[in-house]
Amino acid sequence: MSHSTTRRTLLGTGLALGLAPAAQAQAYPTRPIRLVVPFPPGGGVDAVGRILSEPLGTLLGQPVVVENRAGAGGAIGVDQVAKSPPDGYSFSMVSPGNMTAGPLVRPTPYDPLSLGFVTMVVRSPLLLVCRNTLAAQNLAEFVALVKREPEAVRFASGGVGTGTHLAGELMNLRLGVRMVHIPYRGTGPALTDLIAGNVDIFFSDTSAWPMVQQGQLRLLAVSSAATWDTSPQTPSVGSVVPGFDISNWYGIIAPPGTPEPIRARIAAEVADIIKRPAIVETLQRIGFQPAAMPPAEFAAFVRAELDTWKAVVEAANIRSVD
Template sequence: MQRRRFFRVALATTGLALTASLGTPALAADEFPTRPIRLIVPYGAGGVTDQVTRALADAAGRELGQSIVVENKPGVSGTLGATQMATTEPDGYTLSMAPVVIFRLPHVQKMRYDPLKDLTYISMIADYNFAVAVKKDAKWQTMQELIAEAKANKKGISYGTTGIYGSQHLTISELARVSQSNWTHVPYKGDAEAITALLSGSSDVAVLSNTLLPYVQGGQMRVLATLSEKRAADFPNAPTLKEIGYPVWSNSPFGIVGPANMKPAVVKRLDEAFRNALKDPKFLNVTRQYGMVSNYMNPEQYTAYAQKAFKSEGEIIARLAEAMKNQ
């Protein structure tokens, strides 16, 4: 008995020593993260995407026990984060916020990332709501009047958005097609630039998210319509484009992605943190302020969505190209 007990103790001691010297994959995954995480926001500072992502990062960081540092990288219509993921180490310490345009732009031009091969889909977060706004003293009182002006004026109505081929750009392009009206797109790096352009008179219209809300509440702007399928709670008096007779609306979700080939245990840990962050009171306050609609998906659901979105966005781009060719 004593001899057997000796061998059992010796074997256990040897196993503990080996574990201590080599480590185990399970232990490494359980310990993640051991240092701060970097989260790229592919838009300028101060806009709705930036502010919502910072609130999300703060709440998720508390869940993880490590800070999540937000880094703004505006440009290329919100795809610079996805581009960086294609060359980033898949250790979970560099992530990106991903707008729906990451599925769209590869159908338009050659990109340095493949949305189906170079990314790990971690958590879908929410949907944007977009509105068509003009200055308070603009001559157009309704969206119908604005569209009538766009039909009559060959120069067209100039409208600012956060980037070419973004959801706002494609939705107004589709409106131009179905209403046979003229619109001139002016892309900016972020909401703040587009708002400044509208207020200074550089553009006629701003088509943006609920970043507009404080300016509307302050009497500097008026909202003529929303691009959502149903009326937005923050702009209850503004009709949708569907309501005024045009079958056009925008669906623009965003989520958190990382590089391809991330460890499943790390993806699970991050997804749990972001999912729990969606319940954080401070985060909920920010999303309510900017009219965000929660649209959580787990990694499996988000991956399936990405595959469908890549195909459907290609079809939208093909229709837009055909419409522009026939103009």
């Protein structure tokens, strides 16, 4: 073989290799995609994952199969995806419990910042609810009460290190007070005791809303600076407590090293889905607002959340009791 023939052969081989990734990207996906929900069926993360799966599969041309892999506060399912091949066929739903607040209290087998960020999907405020017999009738009166008698106020949480716990500790930090923390094993027991009057306040997820509507609890404020569409007249905690702005949120991650074009495509498809009026209505009915973010923006958001909660965990000296 001549030198020129050899050179042409090598150039042809190089061009073919160079085109391979592009061809693969155009072909993706060629088989079903797994979307892990790292919590049991029936919760908010599960609901959002299932709302997305069918329309996402239609847009991608391949089924998106939801798999529930619960355990360790959502860490088991995320770790399983983190250790999967970075080929665009494994994704996981994530939340503060397994990405920001939780890992600061209970170390996870994965580094949240090393994961392949795809997109945030939804956000919702936490609802600052109180027992009906609490003397404070509104947020301003409650803050005045806390400043006057902080150790007389008992705030419930769904457990040590949960978002509901850290929200209460952030209020302590911002107001310079020390309310008494009463941890429960989940949101349900905390709400039950709040209705019974055994604790005073709780930063609940939106599952407390029906209890507010039924008159069993009083809604004092929402935790986010943005207005909550479900109850737009409700003030934000930050309107009285400077520097208080937190949300509950759910997003999607991929294994570390998953190609950016694949992550960007999934993010774009999800953004399209959650703009559809029927999907928006479904999400709002369960208390969520669409909140799509491209991969880089989602990664920056998680980094900022970790910084915020790290300061709270250190200031409150929170330690896992597991």
